Amino acid sequence: MRTLKIAACLFVALSPWLAPSAAAWGSKGHEVIGFVADQHLSAETRAALKEICSSPSLAYIGNWADAVREDRPETAPWHYVNIPPDAAGFSAERDVPPAGCVVDRIEHFQKVLADKSRKKDERLDALRWLVHLVADLHQPLHCARADDLGGNLIEVKFGEVVTNLHAFWDTEIVEAQGLAQREYARQLLADIRREDLEAWRRGAPAEWASESFQLARSEAYRDERGEPIASGQRLGRAYLTARTVIVDEQLKKAAVRLAWLLNEALAQKA
Numbered sequence: 001m002r003t004l005k006i007a008a009c010l011f012v013a014l015s016p017w018l019a020p021s022a023a024a025w026g027s028k029g030h031e032v033i034g035f036v037a038d039q040h041l042s043a044e045t046r047a048a049l050k051e052i053c054s055s056p057s058l059a060y061i062g063n064w065a066d067a068v069r070e071d072r073p074e075t076a077p078w079h080y081v082n083i084p085p086d087a088a089g090f091s092a093e094r095d096v097p098p099a100g101c102v103v104d105r106i107e108h109f110q111k112v113l114a115d116k117s118r119k120k121d122e123r124l125d126a127l128r129w130l131v132h133l134v135a136d137l138h139q140p141l142h143c144a145r146a147d148d149l150g151g152n153l154i155e156v157k158f159g160e161v162v163t164n165l166h167a168f169w170d171t172e173i174v175e176a177q178g179l180a181q182r183e184y185a186r187q188l189l190a191d192i193r194r195e196d197l198e199a200w201r202r203g204a205p206a207e208w209a210s211e212s213f214q215l216a217r218s219e220a221y222r223d224e225r226g227e228p229i230a231s232g233q234r235l236g237r238a239y240l241t242a243r244t245v246i247v248d249e250q251l252k253k254a255a256v257r258l259a260w261l262l263n264e265a266l267a268q269k270a
Contacts, residue, residue, distance in 0.1 A: 024079065024139035026171035027063045028181055029251065033135045034059030035185035036255035040197075041262060048266040052123050058131050058258070059181065065132035078105040078129070079136045081209055082146035085217065089210030090143065102137050106130060106205040106261075114265040130265075131258060134205075138254035140216035140246075141166045143209045151220065157234040165229060169220055173247045176240060188252050200253050201260045208257065212250070219246055 025033070037058045041049070049056040069075055081101040083090055096104050112118055112126035136142050141150040148154055151165035163172065177184060223229050224238040 024136040024142050024170055025174060025251070027066075028184075029139075029171070029174045030062035030132065030135050031059040031181040032174070032184045032188065033251055033255045033258065034062045034131065035182060036188050036192075036252065037131075037259040037262075039189055040256055040259035042267075045259075045263045045266045049127070049262075052120060052127055059185075061128050062131045062135060064128040074099065077101055078133065080142040080144075080150060082150075083143055083209070083213045085145050085147075087213070089213055090206050092206060102133050102142060103205045103209050106133050106137065109133070110261055110265050113262075127262075130261065134258040134261065135254045137205060137208055138212055138250040138257075139169060140212045140220045140250070141169050143212035144216040144220070151216075153231065154229060155231045156229065157232070158240070165220065168235070169243070169247070173240065173244055174251075176244070188248060188255070191248070192252055192256065196252070197256060200256045208253075215246060215250070219243060 024030075034057065041058075046056065053061065055061065065075070065079070069079075077097060077099040079102055081090065081095050081103055083095055087094075090103060092103070095101065100108075109126040109129045113123050113130060115123070118126075144150040149166070151169065152167075154165040156163060156165050156168055158168065158172070161172075174184075179187070220243070221229055223233065224236055224242060229235075
């Protein structure tokens with residue numbers, strides 16, 4: 001089992017609902033997903049990306065959507081979706097607001113990227129959004145409750161650190177590995193089996209949102225004993241260890257599915 005290293009200094013990351021700088025998985029997580037996804041692109045997709053983007057590595061464009069959020073506040077709702085806690089899963093009719101959400105924006109930007117009649121700048125922006133939002137969708141607390149802002153209003157403690165539940169999942173579980181981005185990506189790549197690829201390269205963003213929602217409800221919002229986490233609660237190492245397995249799985253799924261969507265969008269059409 002990989003040794004977990006708890007960062008000496010953890011920081012509070014505000015919610016994507018509240019702060020333009022917040023990022024699902026943090027910048028490191030987005031880069032890790034990009035590095036893993038790079039390895040699952042087809043040769044055809046790689047060639048197409050070079051025509052669209054001067055820096056075609058997905059790891060280097062994954063954080064663009066957060067960097068522009070301050071200048072484009074209307075895009076903030078695109079990074080998440082609110083789902084009622086008693087729902088069975090995501091419902092487009094119920095959960096997509098007029099401003100859009102992470103699910104419908106992924107679908108939209110895949111279509112824009114695939115449309116060769118669009119201007120290059122439009123397709124480049126679509127690529128940047130797609131890379132980022134597919135990652136966001138797989139952070140369980142980006143498909144969660146509105147009343148606590150996806151865990152942002154739930155204060156938690158871990159060791160000497162005081163943060164919030166959303167930030168703990170966004171950043172701290174990833175940082176706790178003590179691995180650089182490429183090293184983390186290599187370990188995740190080695191863990192992906194053929195049967196994983198077959199299972200994950202299917203479905204649609206709506207189904208993936210429901211998966212994340214179920215994980216939020218059963219794992220993110222509950223402590224190591226299975227009890228609901230209360231604001232101010234101290235999380236134990238058992239919570240971190242068990243949720244690290246889930247985070248690793250979600251990072252791998254996000255990467256494989258991102259590559260699959262890009263391969264589908266950029267395949268040559270007769």
